[in-house]
Amino acid sequence: MPELITLDDIDDLAVGSAFLGTGGGGDPYVGSLLCKEAVAAFGPVQLISLDELPDDSSVFIVGAIGAPTVLTEKLFSVDEAHCAVEALETLLNRKATAIISAEIGGLNSVMPVAYAAMRGLPLIDADGMGRAFPSINMTTFNVYGVSCTPMAIGDEHGNVALFKTADAKTAEDLARPLVAAMGASASLSCYPMTGEQAKHSALPSTVSAAIAIGAAIRSGDRAIPAVDRLVQTLASLPYYSHAYRLFDGKIVDISRDTSRGWVFGKCIIQSLDGPSVAEIGFQNENIAVRVDGVLKAIVPDLVCIVDRETAQPIPTEKLRYGQRVAVIGCSASDLLRTPESLACMGPAAFGEIAEYVEIERLNQVEA
């Protein structure tokens, strides 16, 4: 784990986060520009492990909420993010002493770096998903006992709404139409927690994992092709170690529907050297991949579409007809595979009829 996130780490973090975003979470490229600007202005960000975090820390989340298609077109500012956090700090009458990411996938992994730089606060090497998910309630914070509310949602005009709801799913249901009214993009602070709560509910080491994944993808001009290097690196990391190159091919069909604040769709990939076809469904993030109708990976395990040559992750909004891609699947943290977690963010939460089966079982090589 690096002790500081410097300017040099931000591109790797952005690329690694795009991979862990499994197609969603908002393309972190735009966010990485904001992040570089903040780190250049305020200095590097201290990265601390969950172990180092004092139990009585006051941990705040900062993030973006909305449709990825809009999030990537609109440049966020740390001031806008601060508007949400500050409203929550005022309500709770306590100041943040550390920042944590809600999700390590996509835009929400770089936003907190920029914000932590501006506030001069440490960033915790952990998050609440170990990937990206489309809903506020789909976090290990929620599953393992941290209240989602009070939650603050703010827009670029300084308008803020503070929510107190019965549960995280209700917070999601009430926030989503508000976010749509704010232009399908807003800043968010939720799950305010103590250091002790973070230790019991967060997924450790995901920020450093994202940086390592990004570095693997970016060091592609070697003897080992970039996609293979990526799979090797995943295999060496704690959660993502069951990693597979599931399919190679060309995109032959892509459909998207942006409605109710999300992007729903489907991508069909045809093999380059045979009749095989892979089908990937998404709701902001990729949900499942089937090859010739056979399930190869399903949420909460990760399904990522990357460029076949460079291994650069391709977010759903950038999938195009004719692209040559590889489909990478890897395991999620065991904390996402418990019955409690699966009830919250397993296949059924995305309208999938299939039961969850671990990616390593789906891809077992028969003896």
Add this chain to the structure above:
Amino acid sequence: MPELITLDDIDDLAVGSAFLGTGGGGDPYVGSLLCKEAVAAFGPVQLISLDELPDDSSVFIVGAIGAPTVLTEKLFSVDEAHCAVEALETLLNRKATAIISAEIGGLNSVMPVAYAAMRGLPLIDADGMGRAFPSINMTTFNVYGVSCTPMAIGDEHGNVALFKTADAKTAEDLARPLVAAMGASASLSCYPMTGEQAKHSALPSTVSAAIAIGAAIRSGDRAIPAVDRLVQTLASLPYYSHAYRLFDGKIVDISRDTSRGWVFGKCIIQSLDGPSVAEIGFQNENIAVRVDGVLKAIVPDLVCIVDRETAQPIPTEKLRYGQRVAVIGCSASDLLRTPESLACMGPAAFGEIAEYVEIERLNQVEA
């Protein structure tokens, strides 16, 4: 002005409020049941004039927000209302010392009585509209300098959202989709103000006016027909004194569209003894009446449809083909007729092309 609102006043208040609701604001009948229950349980409510209100009072609004069609089907509770007010009291760190109605028209005139009874607080004989309007920003509080936010919106499950927005129109724009997500009906507290602010922005004596109007309608079995008695009573009241029986006839067409949290529509009334036709457009409330194409009254002046025999006001959601009705128009407070008020709640705010002309000018008898 009565010094107390007792059980005996509530039916009159409800009927008078239905009239001042000009078709919208939610049928106060359901609210009047809640109100009677609260007054029976907690005792009568002290009614105080704006003059009697100490400058340093802490004045809170309590009300309902949503589509009238839903509001009348869902029984509110004072607990639900308290949830919104309490969230605002906690945020502001001060307790209400007096309650005021946002609008004297419809449900929002009886809800505050029930709530004031429960809290043992005085109700101010005043409101922010002198009628009903479909939007939170359409109040004299807004026009004459009171901030709409912080504002609290709560539902029957105890979920609450607190808003801080740049202006009242933004509060309205952001609250409306949230209310839709809460089931098109929620409780509301906004425009928290001091006694001094209330004196500068509220319309005095509207609660007692509603009770007087209700009493006039209910004392119908006399020598004077109920509709005439109603017009006479209006003529004796401060704001509503330019009062006219504008049309008599039978409803021959009625259309309604419940969308975006409001009820839009049009009602056509045919004369009983001639070819004349009156057309009334509404957005929750009646906006304008034209007789044979000639404008007879337009918002913010009041346009009310009442039963031709009993003078009972008929809310838009209860208008039916074949009903025999009279159309009553009367003047709004001068505070609603200023350029600032007309910019906020004049004809243009409802998509009307016609300029505002005072009802007394539109119905001038030529010499």
